[in-house]
Amino acid sequence: MNKTAVCLLLSFGLSVAAAAPFTTPNSFTAGTQIKSAMMNENFQAIQTELRRLSFSAFIHTAAGGSYVSCIDNPLTNGDPNAIVNFSHRWTSVYYSSPFGIYYNGSKWCIFSEVTSQTIAAGTKFNVVVYK
Numbered sequence: 469m470n471k472t473a474v475c476l477l478l479s480f481g482l483s484v485a486a487a488a489p490f491t492t493p494n495s496f497t498a499g500t501q502i503k504s505a506m507m508n509e510n511f512q513a514i515q516t517e518l519r520r521l522s523f524s525a526f527i528h529t530a531a532g533g534s535y536v537s538c539i540d541n542p543l544t545n546g547d548p549n550a551i552v553n554f555s556h557r558w559t560s561v562y563y564s565s566p567f568g569i570y571y572n573g574s575k576w577c578i579f580s581e582v583t584s585q586t587i588a589a590g591t592k593f594n595v596v597v598y599k
Contacts, residue, residue: 490517523598527557528578532589538577543597545575550597552576557592567593
């Protein structure tokens with residue numbers, strides 16, 4: 469698995485953990501004996517939860533000329549409840565300002581938090597959408 473995929477999955481995992489708490493059926497404390505059946509129940513619960521989750525990933529390319537770049541993708545358009553994570557995909561342009569994301573009423577938009585810093589045309593972002 470390449471580094472981009474690992475970063476996307478870690479980012480996705482952190483957002484899912486924050487959005488939907490998950491607990492295993494069994495917890496263990498130091499010094500107690502663990503039965504394999506209890507561990508198997510935990511693994512089964514985790515496997516079931518992973519199958520329930522639905523997420524997709526894609527690359528967004530900015531049109532440029534503004535400090536905002538709105539994502540035009542069927543996975544996110546018209547869905548204010550989607551959980552959208554993104555990261556800047558390194559190209560030859562380095563941005564010193566942090567980026568943020570917001571929903572504008574119809575699309576999710578990535579923006580430079582320093583409004584005087586425009587996002588160059590062709591700038592790429594890794595995007596993960598959780599539904």
